[in-house]
Amino acid sequence: MQRFLLVFYVLFSSLFFTQTRLNLIPYPQKIELQKGEFIIPETFILSGNLPQKETDYLKKRLSSVLKFENRVKGGGIQLENSSIPATALMNDQQRDKYILEISPKYIHIKSVTNCGYFLALQTLIQLLEQYKDSGKIPSMKIEDEPKFAWRGMHLDVSRHFFTVKEVKQYIDYLAMYKLNTFHWHLTDDQGWRIEIKKYPKLTQIGSKRKESMIGAYVDNTFDGKPYGPYFYTQDQIKEVVKYAQERHITIVPEIEMPGHALAALSAYPELACTKGPFEPATKWGVFDDVFCPKEETFTFLENVLDEVIRLFPSQYIHIGGDECPKTRWKECAHCQELIKKNNLKDEHGLQSYFIKKIEKYVNSKGRKIIGWDEILEGGLAPNAAVMSWTGIKGGVEAAKTGHFAVMTPGSYCYFDHYQGDPATEPNAFGGFTPLDKVYSYNPIPAELNAEQSKYILGVQANLWTEYILDFKQVQYMIFPRLFALSEVGWGTADPENYKEFEGRVIHEFKNLDKLGVNYAKSIYNVSGKVIPSENGVAYELSTSQDQNGIRYTLNGKDPEANASIYKNPVPVSKSMTIKSAYFENAQLKSAISSQSFTISKTTGKKIMLEEQPSENYSFGGAFTLVDGITGNQRQLGKTWLGFQGKDVVATIDFGQKIQFSEIYFNTLDNKGSWIHFAKSAQIFISDNGTDFKLIKEIAKDEILSAKGKIRLNVGDQNVKYLKVRIENAGIIPAGNPGADSKAWLFVDEIGVN
Template identity: 40%
Template structure:
C-alpha cells in the first residue's frame, strides 16, 4: 500500500513540476475518492456534493489578508479582484489566534468556502490545500465538500540550497520557493559562503564579492556558476519568500570552509599566506587545512562587520554560522591560537573552537538573533543558547542539555546523494524524534533536507535530485 501511495505521490509531483496538469476523471472534475493531499492533513472529512470555483468566484477577507488572497487567486486562476463580487457564493478568509500559528480549518460547502488560519501563514497553507483540491486543470473546477483541520507536527520544515559551490540564480530561488511553499514547507536555508565562493554583498568589505565570488580564471567556470546577490536582490527574495510563509535563513561559514574569505584577506589565516585561487569543488581539497585564525582579533572584527550587515538584510530568528569540518592543524602550530588557548584557560583546540563559536554567539545574541550551526559546534562544549543542525550526530547530547535541534542527517536528508543511497521511501521513513525521550523531543524544532551543489550543478539536475523525495520533509 505504501508503495502505491509513493507512486501516486511521485506522479502528482512530476505533473505539477513540469506541466501543472495531473489529469482528471473527465472535464475538470476531480476524482475525490482517490485524491492525495500533500502533506496529509491531521483531519479530513469528505461529504457529498461540490463547490464550483470559476474565474469570477470572489475571495473575501480582512485587509491584512488581501496580499495572501491575491496570491491564491492567481494560483487558482481566479480573475475577480479580491473583496469584490457576489458574497452569496465565495471564498471567505479570516484568522483566529486560538489556532496553531501555522494551522487552519478549511470548510468547503456547496455555496461557500470558509478558511480560518492561526495566522497569515495558516490561511496561506489552507489555500494551498484548496489549490490541490481544485485539480490544477484550470477553471471552472469542482472542489469536493469537505472539512479539513490541519497543523504542522514541527515548526521547522526546511530545505538547504548550497549557493556557494554553485551559484543559484534569484529566478531559481523564487521557483524553489513557489514549490516548497506549495507543500507547506517554511524554511529555505541558503548556504552563502564556502571555499567555492562568497555570495552575499557586504558593503563594508566589497572585496568579499569583488574577488571572493569568482572562481580563478584558469578553471574556465561558466558565469552562471559564480556571482553574488546584492543586498537589494536578497531583500527582494526575502520579501517574496515571506509572502508565502517561508523564512530565509542565511549561512555564513566559519571558522572552516573559508577559502573565499582568506583569498581576500590572507592575513586572517594562521600562516598569513594564501594561494590566490578559488577553485571548483573537484579541483581542490574537499576540506582545506586553512581556516580563520581564532587567535587574531581582526578575525572577529571581520565577523562582526559581516553579522552587522547580515542582520540588516535577513529578518530571520536564526543566523547559521556553519562550524563544520574545521581542521585544527593550523591552530595547533599557530602562535596566536596557542596564546589564545593559554590566555583563556582552554585545554585544547576543540575548546578553542567552542570559544570561537561562543564568542560569535554572544555577538549574534546582542543583535536579538539566535545562532545555529552544524553538529561540530558541540566540540569542546556547546555554546549556551545555540541550536544544533544535526547532520552527523549531536541531537541526543544537545537535547539532554535542553538545547534546540534541527534534524538533517546524511542517512535520510542529503538529497544530493543518489536515489540508490536515499530513495523516496527511505526519506519518508525518517522519524526525527526516534530514540529520544518525550522531554528531549520537545527540543526538536523539525527537520531539513540538504542539497550540496558540487555534483549536480544545473537547475534541471537539482530538481531531479530534490523531487519527489523532498516532499517527505513537508
Template identity: 40%
Template sequence: MKFASLLLCLLVCGIAQASPSSLIPMPAQLKPAAGTFKVDAGTPIVVAPNDTAARQSAQYLADLLARTRGLHLQITEGAPAPNAIVFQHDPHNAVKQAEGYTLDVTAQGIRIDARDDAGLFHGAVTLWQLLTPDAQQGAVQVPALHISDWPRFAWRGLMLDSARHFQSVDEVEGLLDQMAQHKLNVLHWHLTDDQGWRIEIKRYPELTNTGAWRTPPDAGHDGEPQRYGGFYTQQQIRDVVAYATARHITVVPEIDMPGHAQAAVASYPQFGVTGQRPPLSVDWGVNPYLYNVDDNTFQFIDNVLDEVLALFPSHYIHVGGDEAIKDQWKASAAVQAKIRALHLKDEDALQGWFIGRIGSYLSAHGRRLIGWDEILDGGVPADATVMSWRGTDGAIKAAKLGHDVVMSPAPDLYMDSVQSDLADEAAGRVPVRNLASVYNFKPIPAVLNATQAAHVLGAQANVWTEHMPTMQHVQHAVFPRLDALSEVTWSPAAAHNWHGFLARLPAQLARYDAQKIPYADTAFEASIKVDANAALKSGQASVTLQNQAGYGAIRYTIDGSVPDLHAQLYSKPFAVKLPVTIKAATFADNGTLLAAYHTRVLDRASLLSRDGVELPNCPGSDFRLRLQPTPDAASMQPVYAVNVFDTCQQWAAVPLDGVSAIRVEAMRLERNFALAHDIKLVVSRPHSTPYGELLVHKDRCDGAVLASMPLPDPKSSDRRVALNATLPAQHGQHLLCFVYTAPTDGALYALGRVSLLSSDKGDIKH
C-alpha cells in the same frame, strides 16, 4: 480484540477511501461530506476589504491555478458570498496552532479560515491541490469535506548550498515556490565556504571580487570553465528574502566559521591564521583554513554580520562550526598564546569560546545562533540551537542538555545521496537514500523523553551541491523526496502511511510536469533483472521486473517497441530466449506514466559486460561516490563510481570459459578532494609503468595478475581511455578484482565499462 480490530479497520479504511487522492502533505484532520462544488472560470475568489494578507494568499492561488490548470479566477473584495471561494481571517478559528487553518467545501462554495496569515496561505496551497487532482485543464469538481490542519513541527526546512555551485536568483526563487507548495517554511541558505563567497558585503568588496571566483581544475578543457563563480548583490538578496516572505518562508543565512573559511581568507589573508593568501579551493571536503582569533578578525566578522543582519530578518543566523580541523591553530604561536591567556584546555575549547563570542554578538542584536553539531564539542552558548548532521547523536546530546535542535542527519536527509544503485542513477553520494527511506525518517529519537523531545523544532533536508552543478541536478535530487519530507514534518505521525502516500503521489507528479520540474522517477523505474551466468549457459533467461516503491503496473515488451498501456502486464518472472531486447515502464492506476521506460539488451556481449557503477568496492572501504566527468559538468550522464580512498572494484563469479581478452573503458577524473586527516587512509600501490596501470587479479585482490594495462600520459591523452589486453585461458567462474595503481598524487581513475571478449565470437578488436 476482533471487534476492536474491525472497528479500527473501518475507521482507517473508510477515511483512506474517502480522502482526496491528491493532498501532500496529508492534513491533520479531514472529514469527507456529501456533495461536490464545481470550480470554473466563473467562480470568484472573495476576500474582505483591506485584508492585504488574505488577498496575497488568494492571488497566489489564482496565479498558481492559471499556470498549472489554465483556470483563471477573479478576485473581488466584499462580504462572504455563496458559490465562491472565500478567504477570511478568523481570530476565533477552532484551529489555534500557528500556521493552522480550516478549509470547508460544500455544495454552496469553499471557505478558508485562519487565525494568522501563514494559515491562510497554507489553506490556499491545500485548495490548489484539491483543484489539481489530475493533469487535466479547466473546471474541476471538488468533493465536499472539512479540513482542520496545522503543522506537526515549527521548523520544516531545506538547505541549499550555493557556495559549491551557484544558482541564479530565478532558480532560487523557483525552489522557494516549490517549498511553499510543500508547506515548508525555512530555507537555510549556505552562502560561504572554501569554494566560494556568495554574498555581497559592501565594507569588504574583495569577498566577492576575489572570493566568489575559482579557477576549476583543468580549466578550459573538457567543458570545464576558465573561471567559475558568482555572487548575490545585496539587492538580489533582499528580493529573494521578500519572495520567500510572501510565501511564509524564512531565509536563514549560513556564514561559515571558524572553518570552511578559505574563500574569506583568500580575499583577506590578514584574517587567516598564517597571513598567507591561498587560492580559492577547488577541492570538495575538509580544507585546513581557519579564521584567526585576534581582535581584528572578530571586528571583521562583526562587520560582516552587521550587513548580514540588515539583509536577513530571520531570528536565527547559522554560523556553521563544522569540520574545523585545528592544524593551523595548533601550529600558530599566537593562537596557542591566546589559548593560554584564556585559560582554555585545548583548541576544541577555543572553538567553543569563538562560537560563544559570536553567539553573544548575535544575542546583543536580537538574534539567535544556530550551528552544526560540532559546536557542542567545545561548549556552546546556553541559548544556541544545534543542527544535527553527524547522525542523530548530536541532537540527542543537545536536547538532553536543554538546547533546541533541528534534525538534519547524514545520510538520512542528505539529498545529495543517490536515490538508487541503478546504472543510470545521477551523480551523488552513497549510500542510497530512496523515497521510502526519507518517508520513514523519524524526527524525534525514541531515546528522548517528552521534555527533551519538546526541544526538537523539526527537520531539514540538505542539498549539498558538490556533485550538483546545475538546478536540473538539484531538482532531480530534491523531487519527489521533498514530498516525503513534507509529510514527515507537517502531518501527524499517526497519519503517515507509505502506501497511501504512494497513491497520492501521481497527482503531485502531474503538477511537476505542468510546472516543468525535472523530478526523478527513480522510485518507479522498472529494473530488469536476470541471472547472467545462467542465461549465458542455457541461452535463455528468467526475467524479473520490479521497482523500488513496489507501486504501479509494470508493462513490458520483448520486441524492442516502447511499452504502453497495451503492452504485456508483468505479474511474475517470465522466460525469454537470447538474444532479446526488453523494455519496461511503470504506469499508475489512472494510466499515467510513472517512470520512463527502461531498456536492457540480453545477448552474450552484454551479459559479459558491466558498467563500473555496477561493480562493488573491494572489501575494506565502503566509501563511494558517483562522479561526473568533470567537477562542473552540466550533463546528468555519464557518471562513474569512485572510492577516493581505494580504487579497487570487484566482479564476482565471472564465467571465464572461452574468454580470451578484456576491454576496459577507463575514465580519468580530477582528484579534487580535501581529505584532511583521512589522507592517511588512501591506499597507494606500486606501479611499474610511468603513469600506473590497471591490474586485473584473479580470485583475490592479491591473487594472480591476469592482465596489466598501462595508463597513458595524462597530458597527452583524452580523459576517456580505452584499455585492452589478452587473457590467459581460464576455466570456470572466478572473481575478478580491478585495481588502479596510478600515483595517488595525480589523477583519479574510474571504470567506465568492462567487457570480456571471446575470439571465436569475433568480438575482439586489435
C-alpha cells in the same frame, strides 16, 4: 485574532463523495468528507475581508485557468465571519492551524494567522488542480496544522551559483508544499556569494575561481574554465527576502566559520594563521586553511554579521562550524597561546571558544546562532541550536542538554545523494537516498523522552551543489524527494502505507509537468534488492507501476517487451548480469537497470559486524558485504559501507566447513572526502566461532600498491568461520583534507574462492 472568509459563486449538487484519500501533499492531519459537491465556477467571487498579499498569490497561481472578482457581498451568498481564537499557550505550529470547509454553497477558511490562511490556500490550490477537469470538488472539512515548526530546505550557492530568478523558483517550490524555512548557504571555500559593503574584496576576489573540478572525485580532473564572479548584491538579497516573506518562508543565511573559509581568506589573507597566498578552492572537500581566532578576525566577522543581520530578519543566523581542521591552529603560536591563556583543553576547546564568542555577539544583536553539529566540539555555546547532519547523535545530545535541534541526517536528508540506480542517474556526490527512505524518516529520535523531544524544532533536507551545474539539475535532485520531506515535516508521513504516498507523488507529477519542472523519474524505474535465499541470494525487483510490466534478462542483454516477465525474486547462484526495465503496452517506459553479480563462497552467508557502519553509508547493513555485488570505485552509492574512525571486523559463518584458498575485498581512497585506504588487514579462521587463528596479514604498502583492490592467497583452508579485520587509517595526517579528524574507511564485498 483574524477573520478570513473565502466565498465563491456556486451551483448545488446532491451527490455524495465516497473517495477516502485525496491527492494532497503533504496530507492533512484530519479530513472529514461530507455530502454534496462544490461546483467550480468560471469566476471566483472573493469576499472583501481577505488578506491581500496571500489572496493575490492565489490569483496569480490560478489566473491562467480561472477569473476572480472581489465583492463585499455576493448575490445571494451568505457571508460568514469566523476565526480560530489565538491563545498564549499556542506554539508556532498551532498558530499556523487552519480549517478549510468546502460545501455546496461556499469555500470557507478559518485561521489564527495570515500564515495559516496561506497554508490553507496551498491545500485549496491542490484541490482545484485535482478536480478542475471534473468541475466539482467534494464537500469536506479539513482541520490541519504542522507537527514541526522548522520544515526546511537548504541550497548551496557557493559551489555553483543560481540566479535570483532561480532562487525565487526554489522558494516557490517550498511554499507549494508547506515548507517554511530556506537555508541559504552563501559562503564556502569555493565562493563568497553575498555583497558585504565594508569588505568589497570578498566579492571582487572571493566570488570567482580559476576552474572547477568535474566528474568523479577520484579522477581529479578540472574543466579549465574560470567560474564567476557570481554573487548577490544587497538589493538582490532584500528582493529575495521580501519574496520569501510574502510566501511565509523564513530565510536563514549561512556564513561559514571558522572552517570552509578559503574564499574569504583569498580576499583578506591576514585573517588566516599563515600568510598564504590563498585562492578560492577549485576542488571539492575540506581544506586546512581556516579563520585564525585573533581579534582582527572577530572584528571582521562581527562587521560581516552586522550587514547580514540587517538584511535577514530571521531569528537564527547559521554560522556553519562544520569540518574545521585543526592543523593550522596546532602550528599557530597565537592559537596555542590563546589555548593556554583561556585554560582550554585543546584545539577542540578553541573551536568552542570561537563559536561562543560569535554567539555572544549575535545574541547582543537580538538573534540566535545555529550551526552544524560540530559546534558541539569542546562544549556547546549557551543559546546555540544544533543542525544535526552527521547522524542523529548531535541532535540527541543537544536536546538532552536543553538546546534546540534541527534534524538533517545525511542518510535521510541529503538530496545530493543518488535517488536511483547510480548507473542510470547523473553523477552525484555519493550515498543512496531514495524516495522511500526519505519518507521513512522520523525526526524525533527514539532515545528522547517526551520532554526532551520538545527541543527538536523539525527537519530539513540539504542540497550541496558540487555536482549540480544548473537549475534543471537542482529540480531533478529535489523532486520528488521534497514531497516526502514535506510530509515528514508536516507529521503525516506513514511509511507503512508508502505505496499510497507513491501514488499521490505520481499524480502530482502532472502539476510539475505543467510548471516545466525537470523532476527525477527514478520512481518509474525498476529497483532491485538483494535478499538471502536457500542457495545464496536472490534479486527482488519492484516498480511503482504494475509489477506485471517488469521484464528482465540474465544474459547481459537489454530486455525487450518479450523478455522474461518478473514474478518472483530471481535466484542468483552464479556470476551473472541481470538487466530489467518496465514496459507498458510493449513500450519501454523506464531506464534500463543493470546489476552484475560476482558469486563466491561467502555470498548470502551469515555475517556479523563488531562495529556498525555510519548511518549515512549503511545501506543494506552487514549483508551488503556478502550480497554478491562489487562496489564501483567511482560511485559511493548503495554498494559500499562507510565507517568513520572504526575498523571493520566481520565474521562470516559458512554454516559448515568449506574449502577456499583466496580472499578478496576492496577499499577506497578519496582523500578530499576524508576517505583513506585501509591501514592494514588480518585474516582469521575458526572451526567453533570462538577460537580464531591468524592466517594472513597485509600491510599498508601492499594495500596502496594494489590500489585498494585486495586479493590474498591464503593457502588451502577448510573451515566453518572466517574473520576479516580491516584497520581504519585512524586520524588523518597533516597536509590532507580533514587533517586531525577521523578517517573514513569504505569497504565492499568480502569474497572467498
